[in-house]
Amino acid sequence: MKILVCVKQVPDAKDVRLDPKTNTLAREGVESIMNPYDRHALEEAVVIKEQQGGSVTVITMGPPQAEAVLREAVACGADEAVLVSDRAFAGADTWATSYTLAKAVEFLGGFDLILCGKQAIDGDTAQVGPGLARRLRLPYAACVQKKRKITDDTIEVERMMDDGFDVVRLPLPALITVVKDINEPRVASLKGKMRAKKVEIQQFSAAHIGADPQCIGLAGSPTKVVRVFSPEPRGDRQIFTGSIAEQVDQLVARLKSHL
Template sequence: MHIIVCVKQVPDAKDVRLDPKTNTLAREGVESIMNPYDRHALEEAVAIKEQLGGTVTVLTMGPPQAEAVLREAIACGADDGILVSDRAFAGADTWATSYTLAKAVEAIGPCDLVLCGKQAIDGDTAQVGPGLARRLDLPYVTCVQKTRQVTAAAIEVERMMDDGFDVVRLPLPALMTVVKDINEPRVASLKGKMKAKKAVIKKMTATDIGADPGCIGLAGSPTQVVRVFSPEPRGDRQVFSGSVEEQVDQLMTCLKVHLTH
């Protein structure tokens, strides 16, 4: 079985801040990590490989430094890493990103299963996984919380819902996005780290994947982020201190003032 896992390098959420001059995310000096949801997708792919045999290829689209997350994935059990990187990809929205990843998957060759994290923590759109499935014309299921059964022909999973879960069975090849409940990602072993250090990361450009220049980057993005900003605080704020009882008394006094006006 050949499984392709799509991962993304993102800024560490605990260090994210906005540049007040440019109103964009300040990335300089901010540590980059593998998107947390993608870690769970990787773990699930490796677990399926250990059960049924086969190979796991990890794919990412990003700048040259995104190679780091591919080596991290190999250290945790993936077999190969492919970096799709080109200046022409800059400014891509989810539409252009799903197109680029789809062209990369097609260039890699036949696969049985594509795994993605539910969403990336820097964009939070959850659009790339379903968009990729549509581009590849694959059946797909999102928000998978458990893999029940996998065979060479089909996969049966539990899809998380607001009031429980659905059981969904898909013929392979297929695509699924996963949530954090699905597993506990493993820690890379020393042997895995040594393998990752020696691994040859394949690099592919827009030309290599046969991408249409009008469908990638800013040119292929129907949406653009004009400005990112922190909303200004609205209204007066008051912080209560003391014991719980004292804070409740302070809150009641404050509410009575407002209710009498």
């Protein structure tokens, strides 16, 4: 079984801050990590490979330094890694990103199953996975919390819903996006880390994958981020100190003053 996992390099959420001059996310000096949801997608792909046989290819679209998350993925069990990188991809929104990834997948050839994390923690749109499935004309299920059964022809999963879950059976090839409940990602082994250092990462530009210049990057993005800002604090704030009983008394007195 040929499995593809889409991953993304994102800023570590605990270090995210805004640049007061540009009103955009400050990335300088901020550690980059593999998107947490994508870790679970990778783990599920490796588990399926171990159960069914086959191979796992991991792909990312990003700058040259995104190679780091690909090597991390190989250390955790992926067999091959692909970096889709080109200055022309800069500024891509989810529409242009799904187009670029779709062109890369078509260039690489067919896969039996594609896995993505539910969403990226920097954008939180959850649009790229479904968008990729639509562009590739594949059946898909989003927010998968459990794989029930997989054969050479179908995959049966539980899709998380607000009031429980749905059981969905998809014909292969298909695409699924996963949530964190699906598994517990493994820690890379020493052998895996050694292999990751030596693995040759395939790198493709826009020209390699035959991407239309008008469909990638800023040119191909219907949406654009004009400004990012932190909301101004509103209202009077007061911090109560002392024991719990003293804080309760202070809170009651403050509330009474507004009656």
